[in-house]
Amino acid sequence: MVSSELGVSVSTLIGWSKDPDAFERRRASCARCGSARLPASAYAALLGFYLGDGHIARGPRYFALRVSCDNTYLSIIEDVAACMAAVHPNGRIAQLRRPGCINVQSTWQHWPCLFPQHGPGPKHKRPIVLDDWQRTIVEDHPGPFLRGLFHSDGSRVKNWARRPVAGQPKTYEYPRWQFVNASQDIRELCCWALDLVDIPWRQSNVRVISVSRREAVARLDELIGLKS
Ligand SMILES: [Zn+2]
Numbered sequence: 001m002v003s004s005e006l007g008v009s010v011s012t013l014i015g016w017s018k019d020p021d022a023f024e025r026r027r028a029s030c031a032r033c034g035s036a037r038l039p040a041s042a043y044a045a046l047l048g049f050y051l052g053d054g055h056i057a058r059g060p061r062y063f064a065l066r067v068s069c070d071n072t073y074l075s076i077i078e079d080v081a082a083c084m085a086a087v088h089p090n091g092r093i094a095q096l097r098r099p100g101c102i103n104v105q106s107t108w109q110h111w112p113c114l115f116p117q118h119g120p121g122p123k124h125k126r127p128i129v130l131d132d133w134q135r136t137i138v139e140d141h142p143g144p145f146l147r148g149l150f151h152s153d154g155s156r157v158k159n160w161a162r163r164p165v166a167g168q169p170k171t172y173e174y175p176r177w178q179f180v181n182a183s184q185d186i187r188e189l190c191c192w193a194l195d196l197v198d199i200p201w202r203q204s205n206v207r208v209i210s211v212s213r214r215e216a217v218a219r220l221d222e223l224i225g226l227k228s
Contacts, residue, residue, distance in 0.1 A: 032113035042086035044141035048148020062107040124182035142196040147224035176212035
Protein backbone atom coordinates (compact mmCIF):
# COMPACT_ATOMS: atom_id res chain seq x y z
CA MET A 1 0.00 0.00 0.00
CA VAL A 2 1.38 3.36 -1.00
CA SER A 3 0.56 5.06 2.30
CA SER A 4 2.47 2.45 4.35
CA GLU A 5 5.47 2.65 2.00
CA LEU A 6 5.64 6.39 2.55
CA GLY A 7 4.95 6.06 6.26
CA VAL A 8 1.94 8.36 6.11
CA SER A 9 -1.78 7.91 6.63
CA VAL A 10 -4.34 7.61 3.86
CA SER A 11 -5.87 10.94 4.92
CA THR A 12 -2.44 12.57 4.52
CA LEU A 13 -2.17 11.11 1.01
CA ILE A 14 -5.61 12.48 0.15
CA GLY A 15 -4.49 15.86 1.53
CA TRP A 16 -1.41 15.76 -0.70
CA SER A 17 -3.52 14.97 -3.76
CA LYS A 18 -5.57 18.11 -3.04
CA ASP A 19 -2.52 20.21 -2.25
CA PRO A 20 0.49 18.89 -4.21
CA ASP A 21 2.81 21.47 -2.63
CA ALA A 22 2.23 19.88 0.78
CA PHE A 23 4.22 16.81 -0.23
CA GLU A 24 7.13 18.99 -1.35
CA ARG A 25 6.99 21.06 1.83
CA ARG A 26 7.14 17.90 3.90
CA ARG A 27 10.00 16.39 1.91
CA ALA A 28 11.89 19.67 2.02
CA SER A 29 12.21 19.34 5.80
CA CYS A 30 14.76 16.52 5.36
CA ALA A 31 18.44 17.26 4.82
CA ARG A 32 18.93 14.06 2.80
CA CYS A 33 15.93 13.64 0.48
CA GLY A 34 14.93 17.29 0.68
CA SER A 35 16.63 20.64 0.92
CA ALA A 36 16.82 21.29 4.67
CA ARG A 37 20.15 22.25 6.18
CA LEU A 38 21.64 19.79 8.63
CA PRO A 39 23.11 21.39 11.77
CA ALA A 40 26.38 19.47 11.62
CA SER A 41 27.54 19.78 15.22
CA ALA A 42 24.19 18.73 16.71
CA TYR A 43 23.93 15.92 14.16
CA ALA A 44 27.42 14.61 15.01
CA ALA A 45 26.46 14.46 18.70
CA LEU A 46 23.10 12.83 17.94
CA LEU A 47 24.87 10.24 15.77
CA GLY A 48 27.09 9.41 18.75
CA PHE A 49 24.06 9.12 21.05
CA TYR A 50 22.26 6.96 18.49
CA LEU A 51 25.20 4.59 18.10
CA GLY A 52 25.61 4.44 21.87
CA ASP A 53 22.15 4.02 23.40
CA GLY A 54 19.76 4.85 20.61
CA HIS A 55 17.53 2.99 18.25
CA ILE A 56 14.91 3.69 15.63
CA ALA A 57 11.53 1.97 15.90
CA ARG A 58 8.99 1.84 13.14
CA GLY A 59 5.54 3.04 14.09
CA PRO A 60 2.35 2.90 12.02
CA ARG A 61 2.96 6.35 10.51
CA TYR A 62 6.42 7.47 11.56
CA PHE A 63 9.76 6.24 12.72
CA ALA A 64 10.62 6.99 16.35
CA LEU A 65 14.20 7.86 17.22
CA ARG A 66 14.75 6.97 20.87
CA VAL A 67 17.81 7.49 23.00
CA SER A 68 17.76 5.78 26.36
CA CYS A 69 19.31 8.03 29.04
CA ASP A 70 20.23 7.26 32.64
CA ASN A 71 17.72 9.28 34.67
CA THR A 72 20.44 10.59 37.02
CA TYR A 73 22.14 12.62 34.27
CA LEU A 74 19.70 15.47 33.70
CA SER A 75 22.09 17.58 31.61
CA ILE A 76 22.63 14.68 29.20
CA ILE A 77 18.86 14.25 28.83
CA GLU A 78 18.62 17.97 27.98
CA ASP A 79 21.54 17.64 25.58
CA VAL A 80 19.93 14.73 23.70
CA ALA A 81 16.61 16.59 23.50
CA ALA A 82 18.36 19.76 22.24
CA CYS A 83 20.26 17.81 19.56
CA MET A 84 17.05 16.13 18.38
CA ALA A 85 15.27 19.51 18.30
CA ALA A 86 18.12 21.04 16.28
CA VAL A 87 18.15 18.20 13.73
CA HIS A 88 14.34 18.00 13.45
CA PRO A 89 13.17 21.53 14.38
CA ASN A 90 9.47 20.93 13.79
CA GLY A 91 9.31 17.75 15.80
CA ARG A 92 7.94 17.28 19.29
CA ILE A 93 10.37 15.80 21.78
CA ALA A 94 8.90 13.37 24.29
CA GLN A 95 10.57 12.17 27.46
CA LEU A 96 9.22 8.74 28.35
CA ARG A 97 9.93 7.53 31.88
CA ARG A 98 11.07 3.95 32.24
CA PRO A 99 12.54 2.17 35.29
CA GLY A 100 15.93 3.78 35.88
CA CYS A 101 15.98 5.66 32.61
CA ILE A 102 14.26 8.18 30.41
CA ASN A 103 13.77 7.56 26.71
CA VAL A 104 14.09 10.79 24.78
CA GLN A 105 12.05 10.37 21.62
CA SER A 106 11.20 12.22 18.46
CA THR A 107 8.99 10.86 15.68
CA TRP A 108 9.61 11.64 12.01
CA GLN A 109 9.40 9.79 8.73
CA HIS A 110 12.92 10.88 7.80
CA TRP A 111 14.97 9.46 10.70
CA PRO A 112 16.18 6.52 8.54
CA CYS A 113 17.38 9.06 5.92
CA LEU A 114 19.61 10.62 8.57
CA PHE A 115 20.58 7.34 10.25
CA PRO A 116 20.95 4.84 7.40
CA GLN A 117 22.47 2.41 9.93
CA HIS A 118 18.89 1.68 10.96
CA GLY A 119 18.04 -1.96 10.40
CA PRO A 120 16.50 -5.02 12.00
CA GLY A 121 18.07 -6.53 15.09
CA PRO A 122 20.52 -5.17 17.63
CA LYS A 123 23.35 -2.95 16.36
CA HIS A 124 26.07 -5.36 17.47
CA LYS A 125 24.63 -8.11 15.26
CA ARG A 126 24.80 -6.17 12.01
CA PRO A 127 27.49 -4.13 10.29
CA ILE A 128 27.55 -0.48 11.29
CA VAL A 129 29.28 1.51 8.56
CA LEU A 130 29.01 5.28 8.20
CA ASP A 131 28.18 6.80 4.83
CA ASP A 132 30.76 9.15 3.35
CA TRP A 133 28.66 12.23 4.18
CA GLN A 134 28.46 11.09 7.81
CA ARG A 135 32.22 10.53 7.98
CA THR A 136 32.77 14.04 6.65
CA ILE A 137 30.55 15.50 9.39
CA VAL A 138 32.38 13.54 12.10
CA GLU A 139 35.76 14.58 10.68
CA ASP A 140 34.61 18.19 10.97
CA HIS A 141 33.01 17.69 14.41
CA PRO A 142 34.78 14.86 16.25
CA GLY A 143 34.21 16.44 19.68
CA PRO A 144 30.39 16.40 19.56
CA PHE A 145 30.47 12.85 18.12
CA LEU A 146 32.67 11.68 21.00
CA ARG A 147 30.38 13.48 23.48
CA GLY A 148 27.43 11.49 22.14
CA LEU A 149 29.33 8.20 22.35
CA PHE A 150 30.91 8.68 25.79
CA HIS A 151 27.86 10.34 27.38
CA SER A 152 25.71 7.37 26.39
CA ASP A 153 27.86 4.24 26.44
CA GLY A 154 30.81 5.67 28.31
CA SER A 155 31.71 6.33 31.90
CA ARG A 156 34.36 8.31 33.73
CA VAL A 157 35.65 6.09 36.49
CA LYS A 158 38.08 6.89 39.30
CA ASN A 159 40.86 4.58 40.34
CA TRP A 160 42.82 5.11 43.51
CA ALA A 161 46.43 4.30 44.31
CA ARG A 162 48.58 4.81 47.40
CA ARG A 163 52.23 5.65 47.14
CA PRO A 164 54.74 6.67 49.79
CA VAL A 165 55.92 10.27 49.54
CA ALA A 166 58.67 11.33 51.96
CA GLY A 167 57.89 8.27 54.05
CA GLN A 168 54.18 9.09 54.25
CA PRO A 169 51.51 7.19 52.29
CA LYS A 170 49.73 9.45 49.86
CA THR A 171 46.55 8.68 47.93
CA TYR A 172 46.34 9.51 44.26
CA GLU A 173 43.23 9.61 42.13
CA TYR A 174 43.43 8.38 38.55
CA PRO A 175 40.34 9.19 36.54
CA ARG A 176 39.85 7.53 33.19
CA TRP A 177 37.18 7.30 30.54
CA GLN A 178 35.82 4.00 29.29
CA PHE A 179 33.63 3.34 26.29
CA VAL A 180 31.78 0.04 26.43
CA ASN A 181 29.92 -1.29 23.42
CA ALA A 182 29.20 -4.79 22.12
CA SER A 183 29.63 -3.74 18.48
CA GLN A 184 33.18 -3.94 17.15
CA ASP A 185 32.20 -1.52 14.36
CA ILE A 186 30.99 1.08 16.87
CA ARG A 187 34.10 0.62 19.05
CA GLU A 188 36.23 1.18 15.95
CA LEU A 189 34.30 4.38 15.16
CA CYS A 190 35.03 5.57 18.70
CA CYS A 191 38.76 4.83 18.23
CA TRP A 192 38.74 6.55 14.83
CA ALA A 193 37.21 9.71 16.35
CA LEU A 194 39.74 9.64 19.23
CA ASP A 195 42.51 9.40 16.62
CA LEU A 196 41.03 12.44 14.84
CA VAL A 197 41.65 14.52 17.96
CA ASP A 198 44.97 12.85 18.88
CA ILE A 199 43.70 11.30 22.09
CA PRO A 200 45.53 8.03 22.83
CA TRP A 201 43.35 5.04 23.73
CA ARG A 202 43.74 1.34 24.29
CA GLN A 203 41.48 -1.65 24.19
CA SER A 204 41.39 -2.71 27.84
CA ASN A 205 38.85 -5.47 27.44
CA VAL A 206 37.08 -7.19 24.56
CA ARG A 207 34.27 -4.62 24.73
CA VAL A 208 36.05 -1.71 26.40
CA ILE A 209 38.03 1.21 24.98
CA SER A 210 39.93 3.13 27.67
CA VAL A 211 41.41 6.60 27.75
CA SER A 212 43.63 6.59 30.80
CA ARG A 213 46.72 8.73 30.34
CA ARG A 214 46.48 11.84 32.49
CA GLU A 215 46.82 14.36 29.62
CA ALA A 216 44.46 12.31 27.44
CA VAL A 217 41.77 12.24 30.16
CA ALA A 218 42.14 16.01 30.65
CA ARG A 219 41.83 16.58 26.91
CA LEU A 220 38.72 14.42 26.65
CA ASP A 221 37.20 16.14 29.73
CA GLU A 222 37.70 19.47 28.02
CA LEU A 223 36.33 18.24 24.71
CA ILE A 224 33.14 16.50 25.86
CA GLY A 225 32.52 17.68 29.45
CA LEU A 226 31.79 15.50 32.44
CA LYS A 227 28.62 13.42 32.65
CA SER A 228 26.02 15.29 34.69
ZN1 LIG B 1 14.37 12.15 3.98
